[in-house]
Amino acid sequence: MLPRFWWSPLLCVGLLACNPQEQDKQPLPDPAVAQASDGDHMVSINVTDVPRPAPVAVPAKDRDWPEVALENDRVWISCDTDYAGENGDGAALETLERQAMETALAPCKERGLLRVRYAGKINPTFAALMARLAIVAESMGIDRRILDLDSSGGQVEAAIVAGDSIGESGWTIWVREGSICHSACVFVLAAGDNRLIAGKVGIHRMMRISSTATSRAELNKELHEVYDNVKDYLQRNGVAVGVADLMMTVPNRSVRLLSAEELKQFGLDGTNAVQDDLERIKQMRKCGDDFVRRKDAFLIAFDRDCKAEGADLDAVNTCGQALKQRFGFPDETCPDESPLSEIDTALLALPSSPVQAAATAQVPGPAAVH
Incomplete structure (x- = not known):
């Protein structure tokens, strides 16, 4: 069930978080905390705008396939794990139209391996992408699936919808060197069967955009219901709920980068x-x-x-x-x-x-x- 409230972490944690390559060239002075500088740190989304992904077990031919635009999100399809090789990230996926996705995944059928490079926001489009990829891959017998992820965050509810789809359809998640996984992206990371992390993973406090609170007490009461949904999601994915408590302590205009040891302690690295x-x-x-x-x-x-x-x-x-x-x-x-x-x-x-x-x-x- 989708939460009643809609809220979102920072859409982009500063200019460096928007561009992982620049992050490598200009290291932050504090390795634990990165300050945002753009001020564009939240969006308002209506609950009816979020598509519910189809159950993966239902054959694609028996489902509606409504039009979904990729907008500024970038997706590449590869049948290889070697992202540093000649083929790099693979071929760009320009549309989520069913026939186009089947054509893009067809070369991966023989080897039975799919790697999806995604660079963009965690949003309803991403949730639809992951559900559709699982349906097409399942129909082609492509059982080994890798999500090669680079995201500064987005909508937490969309991350949970996408995560539930990912958790039911067998994905390994990579955050490779030069990539980031911040804020709402962490909930996607939680859902992977296995996680390999060489990039930066960061968290911060979440804000409920539709809040009517006028005091700290009212805001705290609203957020408790939201965090109950988040903690339930983390528990069913084998992640320590303490990561949600830690999020509460980090202002939503900042990001707290998790160390390798913290990722292991929270259950966000390695096997789910x-x-x-x-x-x-x-x-x-x-x-x-x-x-x-x-x-x-x-x-x-x-x-x-x-x-x-x-x-x-x-x-x-x-x-x-x-x-x-x-x-x-x-x-x-x-x-x-x-x-x-x-x-x-x-x-x-x-x-x-x-x-x-x-x-x-x-x-x-x-x-x-x-």
């Missing part, structure tokens, strides 16, 4: 805890106890050895791919359930790069897992 529990139950039945023990040991080693703060995603993926050999992955019996299976798919029929070959050569042989 709720999804992990669900997968463990399924994998115990399908793949056996030994598979689950090896996967647990790999994920611990991956967090410790590969996800160094400041490492770019290409280096993280290369390290993880090499590390998997120590733990017997990809598993012959359950290859699709093996960790980082979307990277296995991306490397099928591709020659090993010098970087991958060197990384593999440096990884020790199989080790006993207890």
Whole structure:
């Protein structure tokens, strides 16, 4: 159910947050807090303007496909994980019209891998995009899906609608180096089955645009109902509700950047805890106890050895791919359930790069897992 109230965090946290490349060139003086400078920090949205995304399980041919404009949002479609390579972000998606989306995803069908690069606001258009992508990918049997995200924030309610769609349709979420995920974007990040973060993640207080409050007490009463909805959303995605409490302490004209340690503590980095529990139950039945023990040991080693703060995603993926050999992955019996299976798919029929070959050569042989 959509919340009764509409409110939004900062649409853009200063000029640097609007342009991640400029953020890299001009580091902020305070690494924990970035001050906004543009003053355009909130919008008013009518609840009836927000589309409810279709359930992913319903075939696309049986659904209405109303026109939705992309406006200033940018979307690229790729069938590869190598964003630094020749194909980069992939081909631009110009429209959310059904036939155009089916044509854009068709090249990804053979490999079964889809990477979507999204740079823009978290808004109803984004929610519609994610729901439609899941429907088309499902119809084509594209099971491995990556959302390569760069957003300064937007509408929290749209983020929750999009997040629920993402959570039901199996997405890994990347925030790669040079990208940001601020304010409402954090709720999208929460919904991923797995999250790999090399960019900046930031939070701040949220403001209810339709507020009629004239005192702190009245505003606090209104926000409590809103935050109850937010906390319920975080809990069903395995994220600590403490992140919502921390948001309350940061003025909405600022952004508090979360450290790598805080991202782990809040459950915003790595494997989604709720999804992990669900997968463990399924994998115990399908793949056996030994598979689950090896996967647990790999994920611990991956967090410790590969996800160094400041490492770019290409280096993280290369390290993880090499590390998997120590733990017997990809598993012959359950290859699709093996960790980082979307990277296995991306490397099928591709020659090993010098970087991958060197990384593999440096990884020790199989080790006993207890």
